[in-house]
Amino acid sequence: MRVDRRFSPELVRRARSGEEAAINLLLVRLKPVLKKYFSRRLTDTFSVDDLVMNTILRTRNGLPKIRTAESFRAFAFKAASYELHDYYRGRYSPKEILPDPEKTPESAAQDTSHTVGLRLDIERALQLLSDRARCIIELKLQGYKYREIAETLDTSEGAVKMQVRRAFAALRISLNE
Numbered sequence: 001m002r003v004d005r006r007f008s009p010e011l012v013r014r015a016r017s018g019e020e021a022a023i024n025l026l027l028v029r030l031k032p033v034l035k036k037y038f039s040r041r042l043t044d045t046f047s048v049d050d051l052v053m054n055t056i057l058r059t060r061n062g063l064p065k066i067r068t069a070e071s072f073r074a075f076a077f078k079a080a081s082y083e084l085h086d087y088y089r090g091r092y093s094p095k096e097i098l099p100d101p102e103k104t105p106e107s108a109a110q111d112t113s114h115t116v117g118l119r120l121d122i123e124r125a126l127q128l129l130s131d132r133a134r135c136i137i138e139l140k141l142q143g144y145k146y147r148e149i150a151e152t153l154d155t156s157e158g159a160v161k162m163q164v165r166r167a168f169a170a171l172r173i174s175l176n177e
Contacts (some may be wrong), residue, residue, distance in 0.1 A: 006033075009069035016063050023063065027056050030076055037080055042087075051087060055080045125174040133167040140164055 006029040014022035034055050038048040058079040066075050126134055132153075139149045146164075150157040 007072050012066070012069035012072040016066060016069065023060065026072070027060060030056060030059065034076070034080055037077070038084070041084060047087065051080070051083045055083045058083065121175060122171075125171045128174055129167055129170060133163055133170075136160060136163050137167050137171075 007026065011022055011026055015026045031052060034052045035048060038051045039045075042048050042051070055076065059076045062075060062079065066072055126137070129137065136149055136153070139152065140146075144152075146157045146160050150160045153160070
């Protein structure tokens with residue numbers, strides 16, 4: 001079995017024990033490897049950078065869960081694979097919306113008034129939900145996973161999924177009226 005010297009078992013052990021310098025060194029060494037991995041699969045450099053950072057965070061948070069120091073690289077690539085799958089499933093969206101240079105200021109203003117009306121409709125519909133349902137929806141729309149929401153709210157993942165399903169159904173009905 002070939003051991004990657006950048007991710008030596010000793011360095012991984014130190015990182016798993018919580019040594020901040022070891023964690024930082026490990027993640028700094030991981031970044032170019034992940035960038036290469038994602039760049040081979042995607043052409044959008046902004047998405048590549050986002051995926052790299054999310055994978056680093058996922059790997060950082062999962063360090064204590066790594067069974068053996070030798071499996072760090074495999075763990076990191078599994079995290080990268082999950083992030084890439086989320087990307088392909090459409091979980092990721094542009095982080096900022098840039099104005100279309102082809103549009104005139106008048107047409108841009110019309111788009112804004114429609115957007116404002118839609119936003120008000122959505123805000124009214126959200127007010128019909130319970131505080132807990134609204135909180136869950138907001139967390140889900142911010143990109144949190146069901147597991148993370150369940151841990152935050154101290155409930156089961158199944159309960160969160162059901163609440164999301166019911167809340168979106170209520171929003172759909174409210175917005176269609």
